[in-house]
Amino acid sequence: MKQKSIAIIGGGPAGATLGALLAKDGFKVGIYHTAKRPELIIGESLLPAVVPILRELGIEDEVRSFSIHKPGATVWLSPDEIVPFEFGWAKGELPNYAYNTPRKEFDEAILNVAIRNGAKLVPHSAKLRQEGNSVCLENESIAASDGLFDTPPDLIVDATGRSRQIAKLLSIPTKKGKRKDTALFAHLDSVVMTSPGHIHVDRYEKGWGWRIPLPGRVSVGIVVDPVHLKNYGDRAEEQFDNFIKDNTCIGSYAKDSRRLTSVIKYSNYQLISQKMVGENWACIGDAAGFVDPVFSTGAYLAMKSGQMLYKAIKSDTKEAFEAYEKKFHWELTLWQKVINTWYNGRLFSLYRAGQTMRNNFIGRGIEPHIEKHLSRIFTGEAVNGIYSRGLLEFMSKFALLVRSPKDLKIN
């Protein structure tokens, strides 16, 4: 039987993971990917949930060689409340570590597996057009495949990240998140980290930020209401540098640091496509949906969606594609709910509730549960288990009774 031919548009973590798995099985795969990359690629902190996928692709050792070992996550709530979580506390099925990784090298490592497995790299920015309910590659993009797609591919997969080519072409409705923050990020030297290897998530008076340790530098991001950012200047560089200088938390950790790169800006990133598969197309990774940077779920969900679509393509039934769409949509929506509890303050009121109760009889029983299941958010396992999910939901309601979440809300 002739194997299907598949054009994957975009060679980021989603597209390259899918390409690697399909090519290994003998599918005819072309990955359209432009060599021109931005100075910095966002998404440098990985979850333990990524590690099994790296193992499946056979690149964990390579990723380890250029990354920083990440044993946990530390949350800065106030100068007196710096809360470290070790992944080991989750006591789940995932490894108790992950990696903080320079994304250019990381993306290349996955793409190289796809190429080694037999996928063809097409160094071209693919153009698509709509024909009825289908999507077609424009002639110049067919020609760029250099004979690979002498007849049009059976399936076109949109893995273009936030470009969301197919969703835009077909005007697919999206569900947008409530937050309209702007994220600005750059690499700095000499930024202080209190827990070695951890991602640090810092809660500011307005907004929040991250510190991610990378070899020889630290990635610093600030996630702030764009109206508030205007107080710090007009250009992204001015806003980033002035905000950091002025902020109690990041200002003290970065007081002796120098910015090593330009500042990259992201906005309006919380959105989920309401349709992810169609006549001859499918969307994966950010091209299907992205919820929020706070728990570093992006690369994991991108790679996992590549794995899930691979299974649907192998099954080759309409039902399998529909099941992929339903599952990925469901998972993004669940993460959105967990992420909302970070912004509305419930998640860390839950943590505080546990701390308050640990000295009484009931609290001694509940507190380790809170610790375990909060840690599972940082490993990526929280939304996979019915038990963890239910418990988090129950506990975040319960936390409201103990302490108001208002003072932990992200403004």
Ligand SMILES: Cc1cc2nc3c(=O)[nH]c(=O)nc-3n(C[C@H](O)[C@H](O)[C@H](O)COP(=O)(O)OP(=O)(O)OC[C@H]3O[C@@H](n4cnc5c(N)ncnc54)[C@H](O)[C@@H]3O)c2cc1C
């Ligand atoms: C502020 C912020 C912080 C984040 N922090 C983290 C984090 O710490 N950890 C984490 O895991 N995730 C993080 N993410 C999310 C993460 O960056 C993404 O979820 C992840 O990169 C998605 O992978 P992808 O393969 O779907 O898309 P991408 O990584 O965007 O890859 C898509 C690729 O497609 C290419 N492309 C686009 N159009 C075309 C075309 N027409 N032809 C050919 N190629 C094309 C692009 O050049 C790009 O290389 C963050 C996101 C934001 C906004």
